[in-house]
Amino acid sequence: MRLRSTALASAVAVLIPAIGLAAPALAQPTTADTQTAIAVYAPITVAEVEAAQRAWGDALVAISREYERGGHSAAQALAEQVLDSAYAYNMGPVLFKPTLTTAPNTFRTSRAGALAYFVGGDPNYPDTGFALRGWRNVEIENAGIVITGNSATSMGNVHFTDANGARTTVDKTWGYVRDGEGRLRIVLHHSSLPFSAN
Secondary structure, X not given: OEEEEEOOOOOHHHOOHHHHXXXXXXXXXXXXXXXXXXXXXXXXXXXXXXXXHHHHHHHHHHXXXXXXXXXXXXXXXXXXXXXXXHEOXXXXXXXXXXXXXXXXXXXXXXXXXXXXXXXXXXOOOOOOOHHHOOEEEEEEEEEXXXXXXXXXXXXXXXXXXEOXXXXXXXXXXXXXXXXXXXXXXXXXXXXXOOOOOO
């Protein structure tokens, strides 16, 4: 199945609203010391995973466009909102291995490491900003989606098209869980370039 996403008219409109699709009802806390509601268990659906993937692609395009309109600080502000909406860094470490990284910064389990990969500007990471490359379209082609109750894993290709029409394809695996409000959060993001024998 192919999913296609195009740039949105407004960067704000893309802040991962689709991740909350079909969120379950919330149970009220039963103890006085509990401060937050707890999500009622609800199996993740394929439709939710596909919606989260589309939202991720739309967000990447929006960050690229925001960079072109408002510069680095505007792109960084939007990227921070996207990270806080889509990824589970507020729940603990995220297993994030982006495409174009090298040791000792290959794996990014912190929010700061993920932000640096998307928009650069952090002296602790030698990144120029993957989301700042003028992306215009993201197409996701799943090889498969595995649902295991309240978690899901997808694997397949993601095709990125830039402003000049050049296309880049990566192999990508995402893992999702529900957060305390019933929304999908990315806990695993592994990306690599397809193997070439030449």
